[in-house]
Amino acid sequence: MQITHIDAIPFLLPLRRVARFASGARERADHVLVRVHTDEGLVGQAEAQPRPYTYGETQASIVAAIREHLSAAVTGLDPLATERIDERIGALVGNTVARGAVDLAVWDLVGKLLDRPCRELLGGYAPDVAAAHMISHGDPAAMAAEAVEYAERWGISTFKVKVGRELAVDIAATTAIREALPDAELYVDANRGWDEDGARRAVQALLPLGIRSIEEPVPVDDRDARRRLAALWPVPLVGDESCTSLASTARELDAGAVGTVSVKVARTGFTDSRRILGLCLGRGIPVTVGSQYEGAIGAITTASFAPAFAATAGRAAEVMNYTDLADDLLAVPPDVRGGRIVPPSGPGLGIEIDEDKLDHYRLDS
Ligand code: MUC
Ligand code: MG
Incomplete structure (x- = not known):
């Protein structure tokens, strides 16, 4: 063929x-x-x-x-x-x-x-994976209401909270979500929105809210700042935009600039994503399977990768933001039950347009 x-x-x-x-x-x-x-x-x-x-x-x-x-x-x-x-x-x-x-x-x-399904070809470690939802910027009360809606409707208990705005707004939003869902696993993503000093102040205020990690706090070019912040913080600094390839991930790890890596199959496919995963495994660095606001096809693709590996199957993968869309191309939508996404059992990605x-x-x- x-x-x-x-x-x-x-x-x-x-x-x-x-x-x-x-x-x-x-x-x-x-x-x-x-x-x-x-x-x-x-x-x-x-x-x-x-x-x-x-x-x-x-x-x-x-x-x-x-x-x-x-x-x-x-x-x-x-x-x-x-x-x-x-x-x-x-x-x-x-x-x-x-x-x-x-x-x-x-x-x-x-x-x-x-x-055979891609999930099996890649490693077949688990049948499904916990689903995380990203809460985008909005009014703090609306962000908390969205988290509650996803907890109640889909059973989601892991949320990535978008920060990187004014300190008071970041704190208000994260506090509102924490108060609404005291047991949820929360982590924050600044998408490079802070400078080093702002990141220090913000994270000092956010840590008491029980955040698990801090993603991409400062501009990608400022690796030295990431290195200093990573050394300072008691929870990992997550590399996302700074880790968009195998080589850039290796450089970030060599510099001690990130403590966790966000692997996104939408940018590194399955082939390079599993190389990045291997690199991280070798260094003892945890990996989160991340999102770039995919549609339903992308969500299923991510859900085919995350449960395939022992190193990623146990951590919630960011798959829920296909629900930000009002319609999609799939004949059968993603299967999310009890806070978990189950990839299709059909061959390949198992999708039908x-x-x-x-x-x-x-x-x-
Ligand atoms: C993320 O993790 O940063 C923001 C922009 C984008 O494309 O994806 C995100 C999510
Ligand atoms: Mg990110």
């Missing part, structure tokens, strides 16, 4: 709410459906989410990277040769999310070809 070409289909989904955070806002769910085609009619699929404030990519740049570079780079290759495919797509610098989505779609294809919805939401026809 050979790959013949890759389609990149831009689409736009309606939102239930805009997600705001210190580095920007997800105001449009303008994602890209990636389809890897083969000469035997089998097709692998995945979703790419443009995040210009993190990687510089846009919906148009992702479509162009796939149509103009990545499709030709993998044409003629055997879908099972994931290392060779990774080498070819790795020749395109930048374009992290475009490359990640191609890798994920190839893995979907591999699963279909072997008739509702073609009528795709026709409705696609932007290229």
